[in-house]
Amino acid sequence: MNGTTRRLRPAALSAGVVAALLALTACSGGGDGGDETVPGSPSPTVSSAPSPSASAGATDTPTGTTDDDGSTSAPPFPANTEPDTSDPSAGAALTVTDIRVGRHDGFDRVVFELGGTGTPGWRVEYVPEAIDDASGNPYDVAGDGTLQVMISGSGYPTDTGVATYSGPNPLRVAETDEVEEVALRGVFEGYTQAFIGTDDADNPFRVYALTDPTRVVVEVRDDA
Known part of the structure; x- marks a missing residue:
């Protein structure tokens, strides 16, 4: 056995x-090449690599440039460089959220985009020297001319509930002719202060507001 x-x-x-x-x-x-799976097991996940044609030739827009912030109904450029002013709406509380700079035919454009409530006002003028409102200290701005931009109806982010601009500061764009740089300095007593360094101190400029989103637009004309 x-x-x-x-x-x-x-x-x-x-x-x-x-x-x-x-x-x-x-x-x-x-x-036999079948696709059967064990009952109760998860279905296989298929991932595909990005299509070469989808990414080929893609380019990033240079920081600080824009081509779509202007208005065909903008006021004419003045023949002088006198201060440009406008009053804010009652109870306005706005924060600068973005700054864009671009080159256009005959002028350079600076756009201050704002978030919050109400309509902004402004006082924009050439000043002999850039002086910070809050500290009283001078600030070095590139260029032969300095446009001071005071946006009224402004508030601190803690009051408006809107985060302030956090991009490059000062902002410089190589493609512009008249604008050398834009420096956002801050909020003080209801005004947002910024400086635009220009190529010359006698270039005519214009200022106007746009909505949806809220923007203050400053355009500096080429030399005549």
Whole structure:
């Protein structure tokens, strides 16, 4: 009986191995290229690499440039460089959220985008020297001319609930002709102060407001 047992054991083990192999083959689709999955297991996830045609040739817009912030109904450029002023709406509380600079035919454009409530006012004028409102200290601005921009109806972010601009400061754009840089200085007593460094101190400029979103636009004309 012992000899018989030794002869049958290898056969029994071989049958077990064959059964296991058959079970594995069945679970894997039998090796016939099928897409069967084990019931209850998650479906396979297919990820594809980005299409080369989708990213090829894509370019980033240079920081600080814009081509779509102007108005065809903007006031004419004045023949002088007198201060430009406008009053804010009652109860205005606004924060500068973005600054953009761009070159256009015959002038450079600076856009101050604002968030909050109400309509901004402003006083924009050439000043002999850039002086910070809050500290009284001089500020070095690039260029031969300095336009001081005072946006009234302004509030601190804690009051307006709007985060202030956090981009490059001062902001410089190489493609412009008249605007050398724009420096946002801060909020003091209801005014946001900024300086625009210009190529000359006698370039006519104009200022106007746009809505949706709220913007104050300052445009500096080329030399005549």
